[in-house]
Amino acid sequence: QSALTQPASVSGSPGQSITISCTGTSSDVGGYNYVSWYQQHPGKAPKLMIYDVSNRPSGVSNRFSGSKSGNTASLTISGLQAEDEADYYCSSYTSSSTLDFGTGTKVTVL
Amino acid sequence: EVQLVQSGAEVKKPGESLKISCKGSGYSFTSYWIGWVRQMPGKGLEWMGIIYPGDSDTRYSPSFQGQVTISADKSISTAYLQWSSLKASDTAMYYCARDAMGDYFDYWGQGTLVTVSS
Numbered sequence: 001q002s003a004l005t006q007p008a009s010v011s012g013s014p015g016q017s018i019t020i021s022c023t024g025t026s027s028d029v030g031g032y033n034y035v036s037w038y039q040q041h042p043g044k045a046p047k048l049m050i051y052d053v054s055n056r057p058s059g060v061s062n063r064f065s066g067s068k069s070g071n072t073a074s075l076t077i078s079g080l081q082a083e084d085e086a087d088y089y090c091s092s093y094t095s096s097s098t099l100d101f102g103t104g105t106k107v108t109v110l
Numbered sequence: 111e112v113q114l115v116q117s118g119a120e121v122k123k124p125g126e127s128l129k130i131s132c133k134g135s136g137y138s139f140t141s142y143w144i145g146w147v148r149q150m151p152g153k154g155l156e157w158m159g160i161i162y163p164g165d166s167d168t169r170y171s172p173s174f175q176g177q178v179t180i181s182a183d184k185s186i187s188t189a190y191l192q193w194s195s196l197k198a199s200d201t202a203m204y205y206c207a208r209d210a211m212g213d214y215f216d217y218w219g220q221g222t223l224v225t226v227s228s
Binding site: 003032034036038040045046047048051052057089091093096097098099100101102103104 | 145147154155156157169171172205207210211212213214215216218219220221
């Protein structure tokens, strides 16, 4: 079990778009369309933002979108808002029938 | 409304045992996997394992196999995470979460903070 690789931090100004990458291998991200993304504010439980690469749960803003190319998945936040400042984690199903989380990315709104 | 309510914070000494709980409501508890996720202080999320309350089928991360036990009592819609001998390195926030389709968690508990200190 290895953590998926994410940038430690990403920042942007209000209204801008940012993209967070999540790099794995052919045994996880590249092998399945089962990548999800979670938002976690300080002191709070994680919240599901994207599932199965690009699907948004009901109630999640359409400013959040997901994609995947090869072994790398991405989360894009468009029209960045102050409330988007949080930690973001990707997750992928693996060939061992387990889930791996990413290393986490701190998003800062400048 | 789907809810997962976890038991309260615990302070334990090294070598003690502990069992924390996660009670589900608002959905068919026996029809969804329940997972446990560890978050050590200031660190990221780690998938520990999952259980299917319908038949108690359980899967563990290799990192946690043998270190913890995941169980469930479907009669009271509650899942458990237990340790037989705690270590200081078990100090962390532990979340339970509903596994929607085997590949993502759609509902999360509020977390249980476990502190292990002599």
